[in-house]
Amino acid sequence: MSTSHTQAKRPAGKRRWLTFFYICGIGLLLAVGSAASTLGYLYFSDLPVSDMQQASELLDREGKPISLLSSDRSMERHVSIEEISPSLVQATIATEDRKFYQHWGLDIEGIGRAMLVNLESLSTRQGASTLTQQLARNLYLTHERTWKRKVKEALFAMQLEMKYSKDEILAMYLNQIYYGHGAYGIESAAQMYFGKPAKELTLAESSMLAGIPKGPTYYSPWMNMKNAKDRQQIVLQNMVTTGYISEQQAQEAYQVTLPFKPKESRSESTLIAPYFRDYVRKELLALGITEDELETGGLRVYTTLDSRAQQAAEAAIGKNIPADGDLQAALISIDPRSGDIKAMVGGKNYRDNQYNRVLATTRQPGSSFKPFVYLAALEDKVITAATQYKSEPTSFDYDEGRKTYKPSNYGDKYYGDINLRQAIAASDNIYAVNTIMQVGAERVIEMAKRLGIETQMKPLPSLALGTFPVRPLDMARAYAVLSNEGKEVAPRAVLAVTDNRGRKLYEAPKAPDAQVVEASTSYVMTNLMESVFEAGGTGNRVSSILKRPVAGKTGTTDADSWIVGYTPELSTAVWVGYDKGKKITTMDSHLSAPIFAEYTEKALESVPPKLFAMPDDVVSVYIDPSTGLLAGEGCPAKKMETFVLGTEPTEYCGAHPSDQPDQDKSKDTPIDQGKKSWWQHFKRWWTG
Structure with missing residues (x-):
């Protein structure tokens, strides 16, 4: 009985153990399967979007960090x-x-x-x-x-x-x-x-x-x-x-x-090109990037800023504008070939005042606006470099004779009969108003807008003297067109934007290459504006600083001191003045030019001097400054002048005994001589 009972229990106990091991095996398989499934899910599924807030970073044109776009993480x-x-x-x-x-x-x-x-x-x-x-x-x-x-x-x-x-x-x-x-x-x-x-x-x-x-x-x-x-x-x-x-x-x-x-x-790193940083933020928002993305998205924003040029700009302003007092300054510099903004200083101290004067629309450009008048007149062939007007007190009737405008020169200084080069160098107001009366104020406005001036202007004779406000950014852009052989220039600050994983969100389009002004007309205007930095020019006081060909124009009003100038590589506008309408002193008015000169030379110190490219349809001939006609061999004061082919004088001056050229001495005509004369420009610059 007991024996049979024991024998009966053994199979039952064995079955229980088998069941136990079976259950354990199934459990183990389920655990392994569950672990494998979990690991597989983790491997093939994406990680969630990070909750960590990463500040977006600004990089210069070489990919080096400038600052952050975030406002709270320094x-x-x-x-x-x-x-x-x-x-x-x-x-x-x-x-x-x-x-x-x-x-x-x-x-x-x-x-x-x-x-x-x-x-x-x-x-x-x-x-x-x-x-x-x-x-x-x-x-x-x-x-x-x-x-x-x-x-x-x-x-x-x-x-x-x-x-x-x-x-x-x-x-x-x-x-x-x-x-x-x-x-x-x-x-x-x-x-x-x-x-x-x-x-x-x-x-x-x-x-x-x-x-x-x-x-x-x-x-x-x-x-x-x-x-x-x-x-x-x-x-x-x-x-x-x-x-x-x-x-x-x-x-x-x-x-x-x-x-x-x-x-x-510890906070100095946030003050590298701060006005430029704020400008870039606005540009990015205009591109559709949100505030949250800028603040916490970890974006990398590749910009056009040249850190060396930016340092040169800040140093030039810091050297010439007193740290104490209310006098302010702004500088904007653009590469004419691409529109890239290389440097931007919106004021002398960002910590004290974040207002960006580069974008200010309340500044009268004064005589720095005159090149737009002359460019329209040159394009319409209303004037040439040889055209003469009398510099003397003059009244101009307009609005069908119902109104009169009486401009005057600075210090009541007048020059008698002068040509365009002399008028630009001396910044003669009478010549500028004579020109706008000939070409038409509406035509000048059209030219200014074509070059990139976006502010509102009225067709009045005073427009020629820069009485309507402009932005320094627009002035640098407009002058850049002249440097760029008459081609359109669109300022840009952002080259590309990537997210925190390196994926490209934005890439700047190619620079436009539309011809705004004929290259020949643009070159003639540039050649004339080089005289501003030569003897007798309003920018001559900084000519010793400049070691390369530079064209430009100064401008002074009661409240503003300007200089806008360019080389083949940079177009730069400098403004000096006060924010609250305070008049500038004579000493204040002389500060913009050294800022421009010191910045230009420092920013381009590693770039060899380069001549402005002269188009094939431009000629240079010797003229008699007193008459504007071709100079003969007897002319005692002949000057080489530049013209768009077909607009140069064809008659010789008869005011001197030996004016008629001796054809036996040279087979070249004055025009033929002019086509070979780029070297003369170089020598004039070199001997300065």
Whole structure:
């Protein structure tokens, strides 16, 4: 009985064990399948959009950082792992995650220890986050201490490890961690604390910075040096323990007196080309980029700014405009060949006043507007370089004779019969009004708008003297057309925009090449305007500074001092004056020219001097200045002058005994001689 009972129980017990193992096997398969499914899902699914706010960054034309577009995060610079000092990388790993290169995002041993401590205390006070988990938390989660958040953090950490290399994860971590005082990322911290890039950090500097993120305020060397040094010592000992450095290296690094920058300089990086930065923000908004994207989207905005030219502009204004007082200045410089804005200074001190005077529409250009009058007249063949008007007090009737305009010259100085070159050099007002009366004010307005002047103007004789306000930006653009052989110039500040993953959001279109003015007419105007910087010209006082061919025009009103000028590479407008309508003094009126000259030479110091290109349908011939006719060999004061082919004088001056040329002495006509005369322009410039 007992024997049979025992035999009956054995199969039942065996079945129970088989069932148990069967269930365990199924459970194991389900667990493996579930884990595989989870890993597969993590691998093939996208990471969520980061909750971390990244400031958008402004870059100059060479790709170097200028400043941030964000208004509340003072510094943030992203660099690759190759651009970070190895000692900083080692210090961070030794302090934050010693097994970083061994684990898959989770430190299982550390998690086990933390769980025991937390279960014992019935809390979540101890964590075991890897560097990858910290990155996942900063990118996608809040910092609340809950089990739910920890599970999500672990899953995101594994997903990061699947999709990025260890170096990429480490670079992302080091680029977003906070180092205090507005510095996000190691590059910003290195610049803020030590004034150097992250790749140049020494062991002593690296160990100091690696300790700050644990408590950016508590361990700030600016706030509490003792705490910072204590923390540095811990970091150095961690590096010794992990084998990165020796004990002797740690002691030597700890003893180094670190060359910290003054705390007061921490915001200087936000003031690089600040007026240009604000201008770019407006341009980006006009392109459809939102405020949120600018503030927190981590955009990289590649701009046209030339950092060397910008520094030259700021230095020229800083040197010539007194820091105290209300006198202001603005400078805008454009590459005529592309429309790229190379430099922009909207005022002498952005901290005190953010108003950008480059965009101001309340400035009368004075005589710097006259070239538009002459350009329209040259184009319509109303005048040529040889045309003469009498410089004397004159009344001009207009509006069908119902009104009279009586302009005068500065200081009541008049010159008698003068030609166009003399009128431009001396800035004669009578000649300019005579010209606008001949060509028509409406025609001048049409020309100005064609060149890029966007402000409103009225068809009055006084228009010739620049009585209607313009923007410095528009003046630089209009003069750039002359430098660009008469082709359209569209100012631009943004070349391209990429998102935080490097995807291109915007690329600037090609520069326009429409012919606004015939190249020959443009060249003649340019050649005439070169005389402004020659003997007798209103810009002659800065001719010793300029070492290259330059064309331009000065302009002075009761409240404004202007100079707008250009080379083949730059078109620049400089304005000096007061914001509140205060009249400028004679001394104030002389400040715009040296700013222009000093800036131009410094900005182009690495560029060889270049002549303006002379089109084939331009000729230069010798004329008699007193008559405007061709100069014969007996003319005692003949001058070479430039004309569009077909508009040059054809008759010889008869005022001198030997005026008729001796045809036996030369087979070349004056026109033939003119076609060979570009060298004469060079010699005139060279002997200056």
